Amino acid sequence: MDDLLNIMELLRSPQGCPWDREQTHQSIRNNLLEEAYEAAEAIDTNDARLLREELGDVLLQVVLHSRLEEEKGGFRFSDVVDGIARKLVLRHPHVFGDCTVQNSEEVLSNWEAIKKQEKGRNTDTQVLQGVSKALPSLMRAQKISKKAAKAEGKPQVLSEAVDSLLEDAKELALSADSGQTEEQRKKLGRLLFSVAEVSGILKIEAEQALSEACDRFILQFEEREKQSAGVEPLIEK
Template sequence: MVNFDCKEHYKFPDLVEIIRLLRSPGGCPWDREQTHRSIRRNLLEEAYEAAEAIDTEDAGLLCEELGDVLMQVVFHARIEEEAGGFDIDAVSDGICKKLIERHPHVFGSVCVSGSDEVLVNWDQIKRKEKGQATTASAMDSVARSLPSLWRAEKIQSKAAKVGFDWPDVSGALDKLREETEELHAAAGGEGDPREELGDLLFSAVNTARFLKIDPEEALNEACEKFITRFRHVEAAAEQAGKPLSSMTLAEMDLLWDEAKQS
């Protein structure tokens, strides 16, 4: 049993202390065994669960999920502190300095005309901080752990900032059509299907960027739509007393068309 006073309400320092106790001798065996690598996925999963709470507009759930994300941050900081590295204060110090540095229009004497100029300044300051002398180096800094659609979008946006972009969506659509044709050819043995599929997806993201559509959200919505329609197909097959496994593709297509109309 560790020495800890339970309270009716807790604050951030209490979270830091709880994580310290969990990692200390006499704490939790599981928590003591964890490393940055072992809980890497936990951090990602908690962030996605917080994003889902935002999507469902559930404030109570968002409060809970943000707590889980915050716990992961404190957990990683504690692991590093035990190894003789940084601690949670260093994390706080770093982000505070970054926010002050990247908001010279708030904490300095820079004047801006609006949000667009804020973003331009932010990008310039970030590139200077990171020593990104070229656009290619800025592209290379986009995290490879991002979902591929988001990573593609960020890379394309960086190219667009230096003028390497179509003038309007028609160019992106033409490229999408071209890549579709190349994938057709590759599927028929005239090229590498994997490479051509990647090019097609990259072009689809570029089209989404022009249309100001989040490609991850669009694909997730397509997934939800597919599930809804497939549920209709299963229900219709069950009502007809015929399992899907015994149906032909043509029969299932008819049920799918019904689902699209419902």
């Protein structure tokens, strides 16, 4: 770890790399997202060698952002490590304290309660607002839907959610010829939110399901293209 920190310090120095010296939090924001997605792809493909490499790239982003802050007199990498270590201890009172839990559900419930207290969120609306807007929209919708149902204390019923989804699809179809683009945008958004809600009830990650659907579509498209290329034109006799 010290080697990596020293390398980053050198890269950011006047004797280092011009590209590294030019970077800001904003300029490399998308790099962090890209590296995280590439690590996720390594997990999806069960490629341990690639995962090791991609986790290194994610760690590089953490080190670079930390270095940028340290140069401004802000936090250091050690502060990042200290912060997450303290958070893990605080949010696992059943391991580091005298709290007892029976199962994973109680662990997650305690985690959310402690997090809510940490963040100073006094209302359930604030909890929903705390779901990051930078998340992919389907993922964000799924988290918001789940948290809202929990806050309201009512179970999410699959049949009711599917009925709502079908009604939203019907409303979108009816508005197709209205020419009211903004209204159609709202109805489409509502439909996608309903899809995310159904995904949550089924305990299926909507983002992953859609990604897999994209892969299947490409394979089917390729098959149709091959079939089309293999069809000889009809010749009239």
